[in-house]
Amino acid sequence: MKDLVTGLLAGKVRPLAKAITVVENDRSGKRELLKEIYPRTGNAYLLGITGPPGAGKSTLTDKVISKLRQQGKTVGVIAVDPSSPFSGGAILGDRIRMQQHALDDGVFIRSMATRSHLGGLSKSAVDVMHLMDASGKDVIIIETVGVGQDEVDIVRIAKTTVVVMVPGLGDSVQIAKAGVMEIADVFAVNKADREGADKLFSEIRAMLDMIKDKDKPEIFRTVAVDDVGIDELVQGIFAHGDKVVETGLIQKKIAEKAESELRAYLLDSIMERSTTMTDYDEIVKRVADKQITPMDGVDEIFAGLGMTIKES
Template identity: 55%
Template sequence: MHPLAARFEKNDVRALAKAITLAENNGPDRLELLKSIYPMQKGAHWIGITGSPGAGKSSLVNRLITFLRQKGLTIAVVAVDPTSPFSGGSILGDRVRMADHFTDPGVFIRSMGTRGSLGGLSRSTKETVRVMDAYGFDVILIETVGVGQSELDIMKLADSVAVVLNPGSGDVVQVFKAGIMEIADLFVVNKADMPGVPKLLAEIEAMLDLVKHDSPYRPPVVQTISTENIGLKEMWEALLAHKTYLIDSGEGTERKLANLKTEVMEVVQHELFQQIWTQEQKNGFSWLADLQDGTTDPYTAAEQILSLRNQPADKKGEKSEK
């Protein structure tokens, strides 16, 4: 067992933080850690919170943490913020909004940047959630970056996905483009004290009639005013009802199998890329000069890299000697 994973049994929160950092930064013993923590997972409820920017996701998560803590549940939060394509940094503003919970031992909050991922999550988000589950939290909340139409990765991770909308957010048809409608297990109309709520509710129901008319599960619509703690009970009850549906219908098992298949291939893809990148760095990217001169093309260069990788070690040595 990895030393950090062994410290989880003693509720060592520093070990938890270090384990997440190791997974996120692609440390040398990252895979050993992940292999150690995988059988330690305790079956936490993974809940995704997604939606358009300005819908009040962070405020809703903040109040939901308080509500769940009053029920005696322990909570872990992964708050994903956009990474700057120029500096590579991230403001991590969601963490600031949850400052009330920093001293609560039953709450653990981890912020991370997307690091160039286009799906609303960073590549290491799933690994971070697995580490949190192994540590023993009851509920794990995953708040996506809030980019509107490109955060479908959350459906490959969370057990239940809540899409947060608010009145005045624009044409609901635009919000539901690119599959946002299909990933929702629950719609949360936040800021429900603002004008335009009836219109938004009618639009959501109309879209559900089109998309979910023959589905065995129709996502419920809950109204909340997070700043006044209104609707949190109904939101939590809807999430629990969806969890029960997943178990009773067998859909939860189907989702997990599909997600596990995708996860394995993602790990393979990442590890192969890392190995090939290291290999080409050692070789000095020998094909780059030919690309610049126009004597080869990116596709031929890629084929050569792959063919070299697939050759036996002695053949590679012969090629390098030539």
């Protein structure tokens, strides 16, 4: 474990890769590892890329990596794809679009399966990000699974969230809905050479015009496969990052991120204790048999854990 930490902090590839595997699979090792590296995190620029399936997130990520490398920045990428709800297996294919960077020492790409975690990310994604951060990557890009409307975990993690949209997915009511459309710090209208792109652009702008905030997300037109509009997009991303720092919003973001990490572990830990330290299965059965309500079941579990419940 000590070698792993030393190698990782020195920016070596294999220790980082092995450490990620520990974080993904091994609870006790993970605790020890994170304790060592957590104080060394917080330096990387965390960039989220999200949007519906097929919007071109991976291709866009590939082109953004190239621009960042031209600027001399090192890049870590976490590419999340869904696990099968039936077999638990996954095909992780985001990387196909990024293989031109496979031999670049300044780029580390890791594919992750959601492992049935909801929210658009894998449960371990945040900790993997910490490892990449501690290994000295300047920018860490997290590409979410293709999201529908409500998978917005990324916003609590990234400094800048790019929402990638494409023409042809729906009408203006879709644009007006809550969720993913609200979390963008920057919009990319990708496949902008296709029919409907101008309409999509103006619909997003019309939606943003209704926001009272002075700081509206910028919208960029991109054709990622042809490397069109990527320079402007990358400038727009960093401009947003600067603004977050200047306005002091960064402090709020850091606090929110810490709270969301803590919450995730808290919920996990409550769940684990409940299933191992109480008559969990028995309580489930009584709820199924309609003997008690789910809320009463929770009270019983908490009582089993020695926690008292105050009526609110």
